Amino acid sequence: MNKLRISILAFSIVGFGDSAFITFFESKALASCSVNISLISCENVLNTPYASIFGIPWSLLGMIWFLAFLLLSATKYDSFYAYLTFVVLGTSSIIYLLYLEFIVVGSICLYCTVAHICAIGIILSSIYLIRNSSLNKKELI
């Protein structure tokens, strides 16, 4: 169980840092096109209107999502519903974001991909934690 928590914590820290970098440093400098017209291009992804939802950057939402798991694991708050809520939110967002990257925009951003990998790691660890532990289902937030 501790190993699962540690893996969630580790993925959360990396994902949080990566999302923070995109939010505060990478996306602000990108009002530009890429010279290299290729599949891998952060410019192509982060400069599109799809990089935000209702005016809020996806990377900022990602920071908040990773923060939730970081604190869930760090504070040892074993709430079934808290894990479930954030796992459902994360899974649906990642499916939508991958659809945007591959189908709509036609490019992928490596920084975003790092965040996606961390998120998938967290989701899998959380599902395993939910299934194989005595997470208190009465805990509600």
Next chain:
Amino acid sequence: MKKQYNKRRKKDSNRNRFIVLFVAIVLVIIAIYYLFFQGHSTTSTGVYATNLTYYPNNSPITQEGKLVFIYVGAEYCPYCAAERWAIVMALSHFGNWSNLEPIYSAPPQIEPNYPNIPTYTFVNAIYKSDKIVFWEVELYNRYGNVSLQKMNSIEQQLFNTYDPSGGIPFISIGGIYFRIGSGVSPALFVGLSFQEVQQQINSKQGPIYQAVYQESQQLTNAILNVLNILSGHVILFYDNNFTMHTAFNLNSNKAYE
């Protein structure tokens, strides 16, 4: 009983700690983002607020004593398309343009987000000035599949040094001021024809004029500052945050508007 009570208390304490920390940190993150960083991304008017980057210790790049203004872009690029209007406006204060040909940036099948942005191409453009030399490079055509022009060794060196991520448009003003990306949002131009944009700019009204004018002011100020350095009248300044009034005073007898 007591053991259960203690367990319950510990869980409550964990929950409270989680909620307090989560809410507090989220609020801090949102506050930092909106206070310090939001101005750098697209605003409701579509204007990018990113400033030119200033390298005061660089030696000015000149050709025959004239300031070298470098532009690297491509015809497919909507950000380059938006920025060109500001470049044309800014450089018009110091010289004359000819052979500026109207084009549109990449069509929707290539650029779905900001398609068909009306602009000029610099490929055959001629710029004559007694103060500035304009070096332009349009790397690719409108479809991004034909290479049009190549960078010379100086341009390539500056591009590699100051724009390692390879973003365009890339602008160097005398090798002292640099811009990577556009100061004008292409979102403002979507759906408009070349004539409509030109009309708005000539009428000096509307969001496009405001955005283009604002960016051209930034470029003009930077040019004036480098010209001041070149002319020997070095003045103390920290960044490019001069108002036009200050720039006008420094150059004494000509208003750049």
